[in-house]
Amino acid sequence: MAFDIDEYAAGSREVRWDDLDLDHFREHPLPADTLRTLRYMTDVEYHTICYTRDLLTTPSRADDDVARFMVTWNREEFWHGEALAAVLRVHGIEVGFDQLRANRLKFGWRDALDPAGQSILGRLVGPDFIAVHMSWGAANEYTAVSAYRRMAALATDSVLAQLLRRIAQQETKHVAFYASQARKRLAASRKAQLITRFLLNHAWAPVGSTIMDRSEVRFVFGQLMSGPEGTAEARRLDGNVSALPGLSGLRIFSKAFGRLLTEAAPA
Amino acid sequence: MTEASDGFDVRAFTRTAQGRFSDELDLDMFATQPLAPDDRALIRFLARVEGASMEHLRDVLMTATHKDARVTAFLVTWAYEKQWVADALGAVLEAHGEPSLSAVADGRPLVRLSEWRARRGPLWRAVASIRHGDAVVAAHMATGLIDEWVMAAAYDVLADRADNSPLTKVLDRITAVRRRHEEFFAGEADRRLRESEKAVRLTRSMLRHAVWPIGALHRGAADRERFASAVFTGAEGRDRAMAIGTRVAGMTRMTAVTGARVSRILRQ
Numbered sequence: 001m002a003f004d005i006d007e008y009a010a011g012s013r014e015v016r017w018d019d020l021d022l023d024h025f026r027e028h029p030l031p032a033d034t035l036r037t038l039r040y041m042t043d044v045e046y047h048t049i050c051y052t053r054d055l056l057t058t059p060s061r062a063d064d065d066v067a068r069f070m071v072t073w074n075r076e077e078f079w080h081g082e083a084l085a086a087v088l089r090v091h092g093i094e095v096g097f098d099q100l101r102a103n104r105l106k107f108g109w110r111d112a113l114d115p116a117g118q119s120i121l122g123r124l125v126g127p128d129f130i131a132v133h134m135s136w137g138a139a140n141e142y143t144a145v146s147a148y149r150r151m152a153a154l155a156t157d158s159v160l161a162q163l164l165r166r167i168a169q170q171e172t173k174h175v176a177f178y179a180s181q182a183r184k185r186l187a188a189s190r191k192a193q194l195i196t197r198f199l200l201n202h203a204w205a206p207v208g209s210t211i212m213d214r215s216e217v218r219f220v221f222g223q224l225m226s227g228p229e230g231t232a233e234a235r236r237l238d239g240n241v242s243a244l245p246g247l248s249g250l251r252i253f254s255k256a257f258g259r260l261l262t263e264a265a266p267a
Numbered sequence: 268m269t270e271a272s273d274g275f276d277v278r279a280f281t282r283t284a285q286g287r288f289s290d291e292l293d294l295d296m297f298a299t300q301p302l303a304p305d306d307r308a309l310i311r312f313l314a315r316v317e318g319a320s321m322e323h324l325r326d327v328l329m330t331a332t333h334k335d336a337r338v339t340a341f342l343v344t345w346a347y348e349k350q351w352v353a354d355a356l357g358a359v360l361e362a363h364g365e366p367s368l369s370a371v372a373d374g375r376p377l378v379r380l381s382e383w384r385a386r387r388g389p390l391w392r393a394v395a396s397i398r399h400g401d402a403v404v405a406a407h408m409a410t411g412l413i414d415e416w417v418m419a420a421a422y423d424v425l426a427d428r429a430d431n432s433p434l435t436k437v438l439d440r441i442t443a444v445r446r447r448h449e450e451f452f453a454g455e456a457d458r459r460l461r462e463s464e465k466a467v468r469l470t471r472s473m474l475r476h477a478v479w480p481i482g483a484l485h486r487g488a489a490d491r492e493r494f495a496s497a498v499f500t501g502a503e504g505r506d507r508a509m510a511i512g513t514r515v516a517g518m519t520r521m522t523a524v525t526g527a528r529v530s531r532i533l534r535q
Contacts, residue, residue, distance in 0.1 A: 009287075009350070010287050012286075014282075046336065049328070049333065049339045049342075049343055050328075050333055050339075052324070052328065053324075053325075053328035053329065053333050056321060056324060056325035056328060056389075057325065057329070057389040057393075064369055067321040067322075068318075068350070070321055071320065071321065071346050071347055071350045072347070072350075074343045074346070074347075075284075075343055075344065075347045078281065078340065078343050078344075082278075082281070097277070097335075097336040097337035097340065098336075100336035101334055101335055101336045101337070104333070104334040104336065105334055115328075115329055115389050115393050116389065116390045116393035116394060118389075119388065119389040119390050119393070120390065
């Protein structure tokens with residue numbers, strides 16, 4: 001089914017948490033491991049505007065639907081960050097603007113050149129690069145939905161589980177956009193399929209990998225994607241991506257999570 | 268820097284952002300009080316620039332501005348609110364039986380040699396950002412503030428020329444949205460220009476070569492010329508441009524030379 005950008009934008013609402021009893025965490029604080037994972041997710045959500053920067057350097061910015069999607073998408077992801085930060089705040093963990101700025105400054109001058117690299121790649125590849133971005137975005141959003149749902153399922157705290165399910169629900173719309181765009185653009189271009197397949201297979205890593213310490217990436221996906229259920233979930237995600245035109249047989253999730261879990265395993 | 272620096276609470280702003288309001292407008296009134304074609308053409312241009320926030324964000328986010336989480340939190344909501352301003356203006360046009368905003372492409376772009384700096388791409392901006400550092404944020408805030416003045420002038424011209432009660436109600440809603448944008452840009456520009464000599468030098472330099480309104484650079488030549496003709500041409504237009512130039516000169520550590528240059532840009 002085609003994605004209706006107007007309907008998406010008009011129907012977008014900030015994820016709510018004002019009706020959830022966050023004060024409940026003062027009596028029933030979440031465990032440290034859970035807070036660590038939430039902190040990872042919070043940082044990733046708040047970092048969306050920086051990921052948008054990379055998208056804007058390439059032909060993706062010139063596409064009206066993509067540009068309009070990015071406005072609402074950014075706002076929704078920002079609100080996910082705010083919601084998760086509210087939970088962390090009750091636990092005495094502050095993720096304010098100064099903290100976020102400090103995190104972004106750590107990336108140094110190389111971070112300034114990342115968009116330049118994207119821009120050059122975008123020029124070399126041309127409009128087909130939009131297919132790469134959309135497929136990449138689909139993979140990231142599939143990961144986000146899965147992570148939030150897995151965490152909600154594993155959570156013993158009902159307030160947390162409810163919030164995570166709400167965020168996951170919004171992320172499904174992001175999946176719908178990226179996947180529909182990827183499907184359309186890949187179906188239209190064999191070159192797009194070849195380039196996307198190559199880049200996803202060789203360069204994609206779970207969302208947050210480029211901004212978080214490797215130890216945190218290992219920890220979070222070790223929490224969420226280990227065991228038989230995690231393996232099955234990775235296979236299911238692979239099935240989603242490999243169903244896109246030209247991407248048959250890709251196993252980017254199984255490979256990436258498998259690598260992380262192997263790194264995390266005791267020697 | 269605190270969460271509510273300069274008295275502007277960005278978190279409160281993000282929580283109270285104006286979403287879609289075109290469905291709250293009494294557009295049926297245009298059936299009996301329609302707008303003239305020239306006014307509708309100006310509205311289409313204003314809608315296109317309001318909806319072009321991603322073009323501007325591309326240039327802004329290439330720089331150190333993207334690292335300032337408070338500013339990016341504002342800009343995410345700024346873009347969101349401008350999207351719905353564009354939507355409201357588009358609804359006014361559709362109430363006159365005109366095609367939607369997305370159905371009409373921009374015409375042939377206006378190519379001015381004087382605007383070559385504004386057209387510099389992400390590669391140059393990314394490399395230059397290493398040299399500019401945080402000082403560039405002040406320039407972006409100043410550019411945004413001047414944009415608010417330029418668009419306010421445009422909306423005033425439209426309101427006066429159209430003399431149309433239903434349109435005035437729409438424009439009043441838009442003015443209320445933009446008022447908070449102006450407040451943020453003014454506070455940020457003032458603080459940053461007070462704090463940094465480098466920010467002052469860079470802002471003076473960048474304002475001399477900026478293009479207003481934000482979003483106009485990639486619009487059709489005919490539309491841009493129509494806008495300039497309506498807002499900054501003739502005796503009244505010259506006065507508007509000079510008034511904005513005077514306000515620029517009155518900005519923290521800006522000069523009459525910078526103000527005069529901005530006036531000339533507006534009257535090109």
